[in-house]
Amino acid sequence: MVLAPTIEAVSAALVVLSLWMIGISQYVTSVRLFAVQSITLGALAAYIGMSKGEPMMIVVGIAVAIFKGGAVPSYLAFAGRKIGCRNDSSLSIAPPLQIFLAGSVVAFLSLSHPFRGELPATAIPCLDILLIGMLLMVTRRLALSQIIGFLVIENGIFLYTISQTYGMPVLVELGVLMDVLAITMLAGLLVYRISSTFEHVDVTKMKELKG
Amino acid sequence: MTPILWLLPIPLVVACVAFAVRRSSFIAAFTACAMWLQAAIAIALWYPHLNRDAAVIVASGFRVDSTSALFVILTTLVAASALTQAVSFFAKEAASEHPPTPWQVAQVYIFTPLFLLAMYAVVTADNLGYLWIGMEATTLLSAPMVYYHRTSTALEATWKYLIVCSVGIAMGFFGTALIYSASQQVQLIPGGSLSLTALVAHANLLPVGLLRLGYVFIVLGYGTKAGLFPLHSWLPDAHSEAPAPVSAMLSGGLLNCALVALWRVGGIMTAAGQERLVMHTLLPMGAITVAAAALFLVKQHDVKRMLAYSSMENVGLMAIAIAIGSSTGFALQAVNHSVAKVGLFLIAGALVQTYGSSKIRKIRGVMVSQPAQGIAFFCLIAAVAGTPPFGSFLSEWQILTAAFNLHHYATVGVVALALAIAFIALSIHAIDMLMSDRDKTVSGPPPARLSFVVGALIVAALVLGLALSPAVVAMAGGLTR
Numbered sequence: 001m002v003l004a005p006t007i008e009a010v011s012a013a014l015v016v017l018s019l020w021m022i023g024i025s026q027y028v029t030s031v032r033l034f035a036v037q038s039i040t041l042g043a044l045a046a047y048i049g050m051s052k053g054e055p056m057m058i059v060v061g062i063a064v065a066i067f068k069g070g071a072v073p074s075y076l077a078f079a080g081r082k083i084g085c086r087n088d089s090s091l092s093i094a095p096p097l098q099i100f101l102a103g104s105v106v107a108f109l110s111l112s113h114p115f116r117g118e119l120p121a122t123a124i125p126c127l128d129i130l131l132i133g134m135l136l137m138v139t140r141r142l143a144l145s146q147i148i149g150f151l152v153i154e155n156g157i158f159l160y161t162i163s164q165t166y167g168m169p170v171l172v173e174l175g176v177l178m179d180v181l182a183i184t185m186l187a188g189l190l191v192y193r194i195s196s197t198f199e200h201v202d203v204t205k206m207k208e209l210k211g
Numbered sequence: 212m213t214p215i216l217w218l219l220p221i222p223l224v225v226a227c228v229a230f231a232v233r234r235s236s237f238i239a240a241f242t243a244c245a246m247w248l249q250a251a252i253a254i255a256l257w258y259p260h261l262n263r264d265a266a267v268i269v270a271s272g273f274r275v276d277s278t279s280a281l282f283v284i285l286t287t288l289v290a291a292s293a294l295t296q297a298v299s300f301f302a303k304e305a306a307s308e309h310p311p312t313p314w315q316v317a318q319v320y321i322f323t324p325l326f327l328l329a330m331y332a333v334v335t336a337d338n339l340g341y342l343w344i345g346m347e348a349t350t351l352l353s354a355p356m357v358y359y360h361r362t363s364t365a366l367e368a369t370w371k372y373l374i375v376c377s378v379g380i381a382m383g384f385f386g387t388a389l390i391y392s393a394s395q396q397v398q399l400i401p402g403g404s405l406s407l408t409a410l411v412a413h414a415n416l417l418p419v420g421l422l423r424l425g426y427v428f429i430v431l432g433y434g435t436k437a438g439l440f441p442l443h444s445w446l447p448d449a450h451s452e453a454p455a456p457v458s459a460m461l462s463g464g465l466l467n468c469a470l471v472a473l474w475r476v477g478g479i480m481t482a483a484g485q486e487r488l489v490m491h492t493l494l495p496m497g498a499i500t501v502a503a504a505a506l507f508l509v510k511q512h513d514v515k516r517m518l519a520y521s522s523m524e525n526v527g528l529m530a531i532a533i534a535i536g537s538s539t540g541f542a543l544q545a546v547n548h549s550v551a552k553v554g555l556f557l558i559a560g561a562l563v564q565t566y567g568s569s570k571i572r573k574i575r576g577v578m579v580s581q582p583a584q585g586i587a588f589f590c591l592i593a594a595v596a597g598t599p600p601f602g603s604f605l606s607e608w609q610i611l612t613a614a615f616n617l618h619h620y621a622t623v624g625v626v627a628l629a630l631a632i633a634f635i636a637l638s639i640h641a642i643d644m645l646m647s648d649r650d651k652t653v654s655g656p657p658p659a660r661l662s663f664v665v666g667a668l669i670v671a672a673l674v675l676g677l678a679l680s681p682a683v684v685a686m687a688g689g690l691t692r
Contacts, residue, residue, distance in 0.1 A: 118420035130385065137378060143370065150378055157385045165392040165403060172340030172405065176384065179347040183377050186354060190370055197363050206367040209448045 003051050004122075007163045010044045011125035014159060015106060018132040018152055023099035025088040027080050027144060031073050034148055037155055039069035045162045056170040057162070063177060064158065072151065072184050079188045080144055083195040088142045098139060102132050123164050129156030143191045143201045147184060154180050213269040214256040218283065218331055221249040222324035229320035233313045235305060238320045239298040246291040253287040266337070268408060274337035281542055282334040282471055289463040289553050290327050292664045296557040297456040299662060303564045304454075311359070319356050319457065326352040326460070333468040339387045339405040342472055343380070346436060349465055350376045356457045357449045368448035375445040376436055383432020383472075389425030390479075393417045407475055414482035422480070423488055429476050430492050437469035438523050439530060440500040447507075450519035451569065455560020458515060462522045462556060463549035470529050474541060477533050486536060493534035494614075498622045498629075500527030505629040508636040513569050514559050517640055521595050522552055524633050525603075528610055531626065537613040543606035547675055551594035551603060554668035558588050561662075562644075574644045583661035585645045587669060592641045594672040596634040602675030 017037045021030050042065025049057030080086075093101070106128045113121060133156055136149030154176075161168050195201050225245050229238045257280040260267075266276035301316050329352055332345030350373065358369040387405065395403035397416045404410065410417070431442070438446035450458045477489045504524035511517040525548040532540035561584060562577065563569045578585040594601035607630065615623050 115420075115424065118424045134378075137374075146374060150374065150381065153378065153381050157381060157388060160385065161388045161391075165388060165395060168388065168391055169338075169340060169405065172338075172344070175340070175344040176347075179344060179351065182351050183347075183373065186351060187370075187373055190358075190366065190373065193358075193366055194370065197366055203370065206363075206370065208364050209367055209371075209451075 003048065006047065007044065008122060008125075010040060011122070011159060011163060014040060014155070015125050015128045015132075018129050018156075019099055019102055019106070021148070021152065022102050022132055022136055022139075023095045025091060025095050027085055027088060027142065028077060030145065030148055031076050031080065034076075034151060034155075035069050035073035037152070038072070039065045041155055041158055041162070042066075042069055045158075045167070048162055048166060052166055054167060057167040060167065060170060060173045060177075061162075063174065067177060067181055068151070068155075072181065075184065075188060076144060076147065079191060083192060083201060085142055085144060085195075085201055088140050088145050091139055091141065093139055098135065102135055105131060120164070123160060126156050126160035126163070129153075129159060132156075141202045141204050143187075143194055143203050146203060147187045147191070150187075151180070151184065214260070214275055215269055215273050215331075215335055217252055217256055218249070218287075219328065221245050221252070222328050225324040226321050229317050229324075233317050235301055235313055235316040238317065239294075239301050242320055242324075243291075243295040243298050246287075246294045250284075250287045250291040253284050257283050266408060268337055268406075272338040272341050272406070273332075273335045274407070275335070278471060278474065279335040282467055282545070283331060285467065285546060285549055286327065286330050286334065286464045289549050290323065290460055292553050292668060293456040293459040293463070293557065294323065295664045296459075296560070296662055297454075300454065300456055300557075300560055300564070303561075307564065315359060315361070319359060319454065322352050322356050323457065323460065326356070327464075330464050330468050334471050337407050339390065339407065339410075339476070342475070343384050343387050346383070346433065346469070346472060347377070347380050349468065350380065350436070353449075353453075353457070353461060353465065357453045359454045359457070360452065365452045368445075368452035372445045372449040375442075379435025379442060380432050382428050382435075386425040386428030386430075386432060389421055389428060390417075393421035393425060396421075407479065410479045411482045414479055415484060417483055419483070419485070422483055423485060426476060426480055426485070426488060427492065430473065430496075433469045433472040433476075434496065434530075437466055437473065437530070438500075438526050439496045440503040440523070440527070443500070443503075443523055446523055447516045447519040450522065450556075451513060451515040455515075455556050455563070458518075458560070459553040459556035462519070463553040466522060466526050467529075467545050467549065470526065470533065470541070470545070473530070474533050477536070481536060489536075490534045493530045494619060494622055497527045497530030497534060498625045500524070500530065501626050501633075502527075502629040505633040505636065508633050508640075511636070511640060512571050514563065514571055514574060514640075514644065515556070515569050517571070517637070518552065518555050518559055521633065521637060522548070524629070525552070525595070528607060528626070531614060531622065532610045535610075535614050535617055535619070537610060540606060540610035540613055543609060543675075543679070544603065547602035547606050547672065548595065550668055550671045550675065551591050551601070554665045554672070555588070555591045555595060557662070557665055557668075558584055558591065562588070571640055571644055575647050576645075578645045579648075587661055587665050589641060589645060590669050591665075591672065592637050594669075594676075596637045597630060598634075600676050601672045602679065603672075605676060605679050 021033045042061045045061030046058045133149050133153030225242050260275050260280040266274040329345050329348035336342035354373045358365050394400050396418050397413050399413050435442040480489045501524050504520045507520045529544050566574045597603045597607045
């Protein structure tokens with residue numbers, strides 16, 4: 001059967017893409033890499049749908065490729081141009097070191113396989129992408145890069161649903177996609193407000209509320 | 212038509228009217244009337260289901276059972292009370308120094324009814340996927356209302372709310388996906404299912420490892436939304452920045468929804484014989500939440516943040532009730548907390564408007580200048596702190612005795628100590644605002660009358676306490692000789 005090796009190869013490629021995203025600080029490039037990741041995921045979903053004979057999964061795959069791979073990245077790139085953010089500078093951990101850290105986590109997860117009783121080895125790439133997304137959210141300072149981190153987490157979960165469960169019920173998948181689109185829209189609008197209110201988009205500097 | 216479909220029309224009409232008509236005073240009055248009609252519908256159609264044991268599945272993926280009936284009625288009443296008070300709240304806002312634009316107010320009225328529908332979806336969902344979608348929708352639909360004041364702090368609170376809750380809930384979705392893949396390994400559920408009914412029915416066949424992993428992720432996800440420590444960071448910010456009627460709905464409605472989700476998933480775990488995992492996750496989390504909230508209450512300087520931390524304390528108690536599987540404790544605590552806290556947020560909103568600040572040290576001499584508000588505030592603080600004549604004393608007693616009977620002595624000790632600290636902290640802050648001398652240099656605001664809603668909520672809190680008190684229950688059974 002050719003399906004399983006394909007899923008594994010594509011999952012590995014997606015992990016590499018996420019690692020690449022964590023190693024760069026240029027905003028536009030990370031948006032592009034995210035677009036590539038989402039389109040690949042959509043294509044993988046459509047391919048699995050075709051070989052399993054599930055038309056609904058093909059629909060979900062195409063929808064993901066169009067919205068997460070096309071609409072969301074264009075919107076994020078537009079928002080970035082509008083508020084003039086180019087570079088996620090002065091990160092507390094330098095990007096090359098972040099690649100090294102994330103790479104070690106990925107290596108640790110695949111070699112030691114801590115959830116042996118619960119998850120099959122093929123589910124490890126989903127965990128990798130999920131953790132890398134979290135790392136992106138924690139380390140990035142630009143509000144827009146945090147949105148990308150969130151979307152990478154979502155991609156990791158989507159990879160799990162298509163590769164391990166061969167698709168959740170289609171209404172749920174589409175509802176989730178709609179929620180993700182709405183979050184991105186709303187977060188983009190908020191970032192625009194942040195840039196005009198604070199004259200920066202550095203979330204680590206928003207510290208008025210505490211206690 | 213099913214009881215669920217009857218809930219839809221009025222909120223949708225209200226949202227459309229608020230979108231079409233931009234006259235704040237008209238929308239406010241219209242919404243208040245419409246919401247009481249909605250409350251009447253909710254009570255008429257859902258009250259008969261309050262003591263229904265078996266769930267009825269309707270409209271493929273939604274259910275009518277005692278839990279959904281209780282929380283549909285409670286949430287509707289919370290929304291109706293909050294939106295009735297909103298009439299005078301937004302009228303005062305319009306008369307203030309920095310009046311909001313009509314669009315700012317209209318936004319609140321567009322999003323609140325939709326937010327209410329999302330909460331209905333969460334409490335009535337029979338499908339873990341729909342439950343997740345509803346939960347995420349509550350975040351999306353309430354975030355614009357947190358940004359109501361358009362200030363930098365409101366922006367910070369909204370950003371934190373949106374990002375923290377979305378990431379938390381993403382973990383909840385991963386947990387849902389894990390449980391779905393667990394269900395696919397059961398022969399009796401062909402193709403897998405997210406239906407609560409199917410999952411509970413075949414719970415003992417689900418692969419334990421996958422189920423446990425999924426449950427942990429779901430607790431992380433919905434625990435964030437419920438405000439369990441240490442995932443609570445969004446809660447005080449969002450509650451303090453939202454306009455008072457919305458804070459009341461967040462505290463009295465939304466937090467319950469997240470706890471209902473934990474209750475439902477806990478039901479699957481219990482059916483699968485994994486109640487120890489539920490206990491070992493939620494019991495410590497709940498106790499730590501109560502303790503942390505009590506400590507935050509001590510050094511509080513903002514009245515709305517103080518109320519938010521008090522909500523967190525109550526959430527911790529409800530989490531303990533869920534952990535030990537005490538349905539009475541959970542239901543009673545939810546009702547009592549919602550009734551008292553909605554009243555408190557509504558009075559706090561009025562006080563903040565009168566004194567022009569939410570800082571506790573700026574709100575002085577309430578008893579002298581606003582006696583009616585002062586007495587109401589005092590009664591409701593006593594109610595949330597769990598003082599005897601009020602209902603929350605009974606529910607807290609119920610939860611603690613249930614935990615004690617299950618030999619969780621350490622938890623009971625920690626929680627009892629934390630409750631005492633919280634009680635002292637709340638009383639000191641309340642006395643600070645109510646009894647202290649008014650600053651004579653500032654001309655005092657004219658005394659305001661107590662709104663009918665707040666009065667009704669105090670009566671409700673008292674009735675809940677008296678009607679359910681053991682003495683009354685015993686007397687109802689007749690005296691023995």
